[in-house]
Amino acid sequence: MxxxxxxxxxxxxxxxxxxxxxxxxxxxxxxxxxxxxxxxxxxxxxxxxxxxxxxxxxxxxxxxxxxxxxxxxxxxxxxxxxxxxxxxxxxxxxxxxxxxxxxxxxxxxxxxxxxxxxxxxxxxxxxxxxxxxxxxxxxxxxxxxxxxxxxxxxxxxxxxxxxxxxxxxxxxxxxxxxxTPEEVRNFFKKIPKDELPTFGAEMEVAQIVVDPAVSKEDKQKVIDRLNDIRKDVLEGSSFATKAVLYSQDPGSSPNGGYYKMTRKTPFVKEFKDVAFSLQEGEISAPFETTFGFHIIMVDKIKGQEVELRHILIAPTVSENALKEAKERAANIRAKIVSKTITFADAARTESDEKETKANGGTLVNPNTQDTRFELTKMDPTLYSQVSNLKDDEVSQPILNTDDKGKKTYKLITVTNRIDEHTADYAKDYTKIKxxxxxxxxxxxxxxxxxxxxxxxxxxxxxxxxxxxxxxxxxxx
Known part of the structure; x- marks a missing residue:
C-alpha cells in the first residue's frame, strides 16, 4: 500500500x-x-x-x-x-x-x-x-x-x-x-514484504577507449578557424549565428550555442573553468576538451549561474589515424585475453577516457549515477554492443561515433550481471534511496x-x- x-x-x-x-x-x-x-x-x-x-x-x-x-x-x-x-x-x-x-x-x-x-x-x-x-x-x-x-x-x-x-x-x-541513510532505512522498513518492488535484470559494464591521434597541424587548423570566428564576432558578427552555422555540438548549435549552467552542472572541468573565468560579454580564446576545441561567450552572470554560448569544432581524424587506433585497441585486447593484464588495469593505464579510466573503465549510468544498467532501459547502442557478450568476454575493437561526430575505438566487457529480483536493501540501496x-x-x-x-x-x-x-x- x-x-x-x-x-x-x-x-x-x-x-x-x-x-x-x-x-x-x-x-x-x-x-x-x-x-x-x-x-x-x-x-x-x-x-x-x-x-x-x-x-x-x-x-x-x-x-x-x-x-x-x-x-x-x-x-x-x-x-x-x-x-x-x-x-x-x-x-x-x-x-x-x-x-x-x-x-x-x-x-x-x-x-x-x-x-x-x-x-x-x-x-x-x-x-x-x-x-x-x-x-x-x-x-x-x-x-x-x-x-x-x-x-x-x-x-x-x-x-x-x-x-x-x-x-x-x-x-x-x-x-x-x-x-539521510536513516530516512532511507525507515522508508524501506515501512514497505510490506509483499509490496516490495521488483527490479529488472541489470548489468555492470566497463570499457577502454582509444582515441585516434590528431596531428598538431590539424589541431592548429581548428584553432585558427575558431580565432577567425572570434575576430568576426568582436567586429560585430552574431555569435549565435556563427554557432548555428559552425558548431558541432548538436545539443546547443540549433539554439545558437546557448547553455545555462552552475558549477554543479555536469560539464567537463576544462569547460567550466573557462566559463566561470569570463566576464559578461567576454569571449574566450580557443581551448581544448575531450570533445574538441571551443570558444565561449558569456551572455549573463546571475549569482552562481552563467548564461553562455559556445562553439565546438573537432579536428578532422585521418583514415590512417583510425587504423592505428584500431590496431592499438586490438593489441590491448590481446594482452587482456592472454591474461598478461586485467581489463581494469588495462583501462587504468591505456584508456584515453578520463572519466572512467581511474575506476578501471567502469561505466556510470547517467540516469541513476549508479554503475548498474537495467537492460530494458539501456541505451540501444550500448545494449547492441554488450547483449551478446559472455561473462568476462572482451569485445573486438568497436568503432564508436558519438553525437558530436567524434570517432573512437573501444573495448567493452560485462563485469557483473544481476537477475530480476525483489528489492534488497543492501544490493539496491541506490534505487531505494x-x-x-x-x-x-x-x-x-x-x-x-x-x-x-x-x-x-x-x-x-x-x-x-x-x-x-x-x-x-x-x-x-
Missing amino acids: LLKKLQLKTIGYRLVLTMCFLLFFNSVISAQEIIKDPVAEKPAELHTGQKQKIDGIIATVGDYIVLDSDIDKGYLEIASQGGNVKDITRCQMLGKLLEDKLYAHQAIQDSIVVSDAEVRGMMDERLNYMVQQVGDINKVVEYYKKSSVEEFKTYFADILKEQKLASEMRDKIVKDVQI ELALKEKQINAIAKWFDAKIKDTYIKIIGEYRDCTFANNWLKK
Whole structure:
C-alpha cells in the first residue's frame, strides 16, 4: 500500500513532466512524431457528454488567469507528445494548470527571472524538432490553429516562459531536499514484504577507449578557424549565428550555442573553468576538451549561474589515424585475453577516457549515477554492443561515433550481471534511496502548495467549483 500511495502522489508530478515539452532530455515518452495529421475534433471532445460553450475565464491564480480553452490546449499538448488523454478528466487538467499558474506566480514573487535569450533558445530547440518531424513550419502553425508563424511564436513564447518559471520554482522547492541513510532505512522498513518492488535484470559494464591521434597541424587548423570566428564576432558578427552555422555540438548549435549552467552542472572541468573565468560579454580564446576545441561567450552572470554560448569544432581524424587506433585497441585486447593484464588495469593505464579510466573503465549510468544498467532501459547502442557478450568476454575493437561526430575505438566487457529480483536493501540501496527521496520531495511540494494556496488570491468559477481537487484550490 505504501508504494501504491507513493505512485498516486506521483501522478500529478508525472503529469507536470508530461505536460512540459519532453524533448532532448531523458524522456519517459518515446520519441515519435509530435505532430500528427490535423485533428478534426477538439481534444476536449474526447470526453463525451459536454456541451460546446463560449470560451471564458474559469480560474484566477494571483496575476494569472485560466481560460476554458486552456484545458483543451492541455489535452492537445499531451496528445501531441503521444500521451494518453483518455483517463484525464477536465477537473484533473484544471488542477494541473492551477499548479503551473501558482508555480509561475510565486516564481515572479521570488524574483526568479527567465530571460528572453532563454525563451528564444527553447523556442528554437522545440521548433527545430517539430519542423524535423513534419518538414514545414506552416504545418506546425496549422496544427496549433494559428493564422501566421509570428502569431504562433508569440503564443508559444508565452507558454515556454510560463513553463520555465514553473520549472524553476519546482526546482527551487526541492533542490535543498536531502535524504539521510536513516530516512532511507525507515522508508524501506515501512514497505510490506509483499509490496516490495521488483527490479529488472541489470548489468555492470566497463570499457577502454582509444582515441585516434590528431596531428598538431590539424589541431592548429581548428584553432585558427575558431580565432577567425572570434575576430568576426568582436567586429560585430552574431555569435549565435556563427554557432548555428559552425558548431558541432548538436545539443546547443540549433539554439545558437546557448547553455545555462552552475558549477554543479555536469560539464567537463576544462569547460567550466573557462566559463566561470569570463566576464559578461567576454569571449574566450580557443581551448581544448575531450570533445574538441571551443570558444565561449558569456551572455549573463546571475549569482552562481552563467548564461553562455559556445562553439565546438573537432579536428578532422585521418583514415590512417583510425587504423592505428584500431590496431592499438586490438593489441590491448590481446594482452587482456592472454591474461598478461586485467581489463581494469588495462583501462587504468591505456584508456584515453578520463572519466572512467581511474575506476578501471567502469561505466556510470547517467540516469541513476549508479554503475548498474537495467537492460530494458539501456541505451540501444550500448545494449547492441554488450547483449551478446559472455561473462568476462572482451569485445573486438568497436568503432564508436558519438553525437558530436567524434570517432573512437573501444573495448567493452560485462563485469557483473544481476537477475530480476525483489528489492534488497543492501544490493539496491541506490534505487531505494531514489524512491525515498522522491517521496520526501513530493511531501515538500505538497507542503509548499498548502502554504501558498492560503496566501494567494485564487478564484474558481462556475461548474469547476464542483471539482474534487488534490489540492485545496477551493479553500474549503
